[in-house]
Amino acid sequence: MPIPVLIVDDSAMARKMLERALPAGWDISITHAANGHEALAAYRAGKAAVMFLDLTMPDMDGYEVLETLRREHLDCFVVVVSADIQPLAQERVKKLGAIGFVRKPVTAEKLEPLLKEYGVEIR
């Protein structure tokens, strides 16, 4: 069974860049979401065992998504992918339950150690 992976970013280009940075041999099925509302809807439809989440988005931002997941005790590995490189931003998202923080622009080199740490098996 492929792992459901959700890519959340308001920019289509950013979503494509992330998709390109994912390991080629990882058995996944990818869904895109352009804001927090779409992300939560996709999560509830079972499309997010792993979520790559941008912070700065219109309508509902990444912090609100993390808060909602936490409040509702939802089970999902969230990796925040953001251009916001303030140390406090990283601290906050980790407190809200994100397992990792990757600085934009995202590359395969930045993602790989994090995915390995969480035991992602890549053929």
Place this chain on the structure above:
Amino acid sequence: MSATRFSEEHRDALQEVANIAMGEAGASLAQLLGAFVRLSVPRIQISGAVSLPDALGSLIGSGQRVTAVRQSFLSRVQGEAIVLFGEAGCAEVADLMGYENTLAAGERREMLLDVANMLVGACLGGIFRQFDMDPGFSAPSLLAENTPTERLLSAESLDWSQALTVEVHFGLESSAFSCHLILFLPERSIDAIREALDRLIAQL
């Protein structure tokens, strides 16, 4: 002509390029002020020059009083960067930066010029680095002080028939401080920006 060839895909890509650049600028500002900076979603639009004051008003809200700093840049792409500081937050910036007394007008100007210079350098540096361009900057100069936004740019002050604008906003959580950074790129620069974006998109 240029505007019609600037597609939704270009707008989306430029928004992401600006987003990445403003992250660096925001981190520098956070360090300078010792406070957490909230970043906005960058707004990209193409306006006719006649409507630039209106465009500013709609971006910032008309009737607001601001102090504005202007800096021009030149590369394969040329244009103007304007930083607008909301009047209400200016005094708080001085506090955050550790000034003990109320600033004299000259000191206040110098402080805002420094902050603007830092934001423009980080933001434009970040954008142009992604485009493999290395712009030169003019020294920042004061465009207006305590002036309503709608009176900032009259059509004749920018001799452009069309401009691409990129707007980002920096706010603090527990302070009235607020500032906008707006890039104005004249029509003749739009093609170069579009070509740079095409190169980025082609790499995907």
